[in-house]
Amino acid sequence: GAVVSQHPSWVICKSGTSVKIECRSLDFQATTMFWYRQFPKQSLMLMATSNEGSKATYEQGVEKDKFLINHASLTLSTLTVTSAHPEDSSFYICSARYGYTFGSGTRLTVV
Amino acid sequence: GENVEQHPSTLSVQEGDSAVIKCTYSDSASNYFPWYKQELGKRPQLIIDIRSNVGEKKDQRIAVTLNKTAKHFSLHITETQPEDSAVYFCAASGRGGATNKLIFGTGTLLAVQP
Numbered sequence: 001g002a003v004v005s006q007h008p009s010w011v012i013c014k015s016g017t018s019v020k021i022e023c024r025s026l027d028f029q030a031t032t033m034f035w036y037r038q039f040p041k042q043s044l045m046l047m048a049t050s051n052e053g054s055k056a057t058y059e060q061g062v063e064k065d066k067f068l069i070n071h072a073s074l075t076l077s078t079l080t081v082t083s084a085h086p087e088d089s090s091f092y093i094c095s096a097r098y099g100y101t102f103g104s105g106t107r108l109t110v111v
Numbered sequence: 112g113e114n115v116e117q118h119p120s121t122l123s124v125q126e127g128d129s130a131v132i133k134c135t136y137s138d139s140a141s142n143y144f145p146w147y148k149q150e151l152g153k154r155p156q157l158i159i160d161i162r163s164n165v166g167e168k169k170d171q172r173i174a175v176t177l178n179k180t181a182k183h184f185s186l187h188i189t190e191t192q193p194e195d196s197a198v199y200f201c202a203a204s205g206r207g208g209a210t211n212k213l214i215f216g217t218g219t220l221l222a223v224q225p
Contacts, residue, residue, distance in 0.1 A: 034213060043200060044155070044215045093154060098204060099145050099213040102154040 001027050004096050006103025013084055013110055021079045021106045023094035029074035030096040035067075038091040038105075050077045084110040113138040115203050117216030124191050125224050132219045134201035135183040141203040144177060144184045145213070149198045158199075159186070191223045 003026040013019050023033060031052045036044040048064075050056040050071035058064045068080040081088055093105040114137040124130050136144075142163035147155035161168045161175045161184065168175050172191075177184040188195060201216040 032211070036215075043217045046212055046214060049212060095213065098143070098211060099147075099202060100157060102156075104154050105152075107152075 002097055002101040003027055004030070004094060004101050004103040006094055006106060008106055009104055010107040011109070013108070015085055015110055016083055018080055018082045019084055019108060021081075021092055021094075021108075023077045023079075023096070023103045025075045025096055028097070030077065031074060032096070032098070033071060033077035034095040034099070035069060035077075035079050036093050036095065038093065040091075044093065047079075052077075081108065084108070086110045113141055113203055113205070113212065113214040115201060115214050115216040117201050117219060119219060120217065121220045121222070123222045123224060126191060126193060128191055130186075130188045130191050130195070130221055130223075132186045132199055132201070132221075133183060134185070134203075134216045135181075136203040136214075137182065138203070138205065139182065140205045143204045144175070145202050145204075146173075146175060146186045147200045147202065147215075149200060149218075151198075155200060188221075191221075193223050193225050196221055196223045 005024045007022050033050045035047045037047050038044045046059050047062045048056045048058045050069045052071045052074050056069035071077040089110045091105050094103040117134045145160035148158050149155045159173050159175050161177050172189045174187040199219045202213050204213040
């Protein structure tokens with residue numbers, strides 16, 4: 001139980017375009033979803049906390065207009081990287097149930 | 112906000128030896144301390160966790176200890192095996208409280224030499 005499905009698993013996009021990443025809770029209702037970013041050989045850095053039906057809470061230094069988070073239902077949270085640049089290339093991963101379960105991650109490469 | 116420090120950053124042990132990874136946290140409101148194992152390119156997997164009302168927890172070869180007064184907690188792996196090789200992360204959270212964010216430590220690369 002407590003499975004989070006994350007898509008896509010990897011994506012390559014051109015600089016300046018937007019990319020949407022989805023995390024779906026398959027067998028439970030996720031009222032809260034955490035979004036992390038992980039650069040190679042580094043730790044998971046919390047970007048934001050999304051709460052169903054309300055605005056996401058962003059960590060200091062994370063641009064909320066660049067990383068749009070939507071949590072419109074109890075089973076779906078999305079992260080949209082807008083106007084992506086090469087420095088946004090990273091591993092993005094969501095987590096639900098306060099860290100009990102993680103999505104499989106999305107490897108974003110911006111060229 | 113919460114800050115979690117983790118040591119060592121790399122750890123090499125011989126198969127069968129024990130491995131210990133230590134973490135300290137800053138926020139006394141944190142009450143939940145999970146440990147994760149992450150293999151290259153994969154998602155973190157929860158391997159053990161401990162809550163603030165418990166001082167020690169064990170699951171087969173893995174144990175975690177918590178010292179709330181000193182605000183540090185440790186992961187102990189006994190009888191290490193090559194398949195234990197991975198990056199291990201500690202984390203801290205004020206789960207259920209006002210600050211429920213899960214903040215990760217910097218990670219420890221464990222290498223178990225056969």
